[in-house]
Amino acid sequence: MNCSVGADTEPFDRTCDEGPSFPYNASRKTHILILATTRSGSSFVGQLFNQHSDVFYLFEPLYHVQTTLVPRLSHSRNVAERRVMLGASRDLLRSLCDCDLYFLESYIKPQPVNHTTDKLFRRGASKALCSPPVCDAFGPAEVNIEEGDCVKKCASLNMTLAVDSCRERRYIALKTVRVPEIGDLRVLVEDPRLNLKIIQLVRDPRGILSSRMETFRDAFRLWRIWRATGRKPYNLDLSQLKVVCEDFLNSVSTGLSRPHWLKGKYMLVRYEDVARNPLQKTKDIFEFLGMSLDQNVVKWIKRNTRGSKELSAKHKYGTVRDSAANAESWRLKLSFEIVDYTQNVCQQVLHQLGYKAVNSSEELKNMSLTLIEDRTFVPFL
Structure with a gap:
């Protein structure tokens, strides 16, 4: 099981007699994949799972696959490169769902x-890797472990202890912005050894563009x-914007068409809905997944959805912010010309996801005019 290889790729630096294998307990584990794109609010949503006491959470484990196999590549449109990346990514995700973190070592x-x-990339963003048995610097009930403090106080990461932590928990949650479309994950969703459920997170492309302009200033x-x-x-x-909207459109169209292989496995979530009502939306997501609303999650939401602008600006990858105001702050940062162009490029997906277009600079800056339709995306049960 630990050495299974997808049809698209060869195993990387790994043979089947390396490392221990683990028994799989299908009745206990639920595997959760947060499927998103860069600057779509995925760090914020990921933390909703990270704070749960029975969740083993990993932040962007596919980062290591990308940087090893296809350096300097981001969402390649090259078919051969994409096949290699996806094949390796699926193998790694399958292994991580089985708590086989040793498979990840080949890419570090x-x-x-x-x-x-x-x-390990962003080790401090995973509470499970900053608390016992992996690290004794913080207690298991600690609600707000700063990522930098974890890296400083927990020293090097022992993968064997991380495996133990993973196996102790009922849920495994993995966040990635490195899988373009949900159709790329069908082989994992249909794998009988896994109990994989996908939360597809989307955001208004105009907001994504604005955030990327602030975060990736050179690009x-x-x-x-x-x-x-x-x-x-x-x-x-223009390719960066077009890729986002094309991937969104293809992926969301697949999910909302309700194919048989996604039955009971798929939920579409708009970042803006989480930002406007984080507690209720978290309840909805957890209910779909069959999870209880852990009090650590409630405490974290209350503490991290009313943050100051100054603190948010200091930590561009952080999650402490006024979430509701942040969701549509792009309206005050983008010119109408850029917004109008984005609306033309992304017209189909904006309509599909319930984001309203603006027709003038006055409409753009009028924050009392909401650009998000009240729309409920019912999970495919």
């Missing part, structure tokens, strides 16, 4: 020695010039 550079490493330099000068650069890279 430098490779861990004696199953110990300090190079979006020309967009920023357009915003500042009002003149669209002739060599502006």
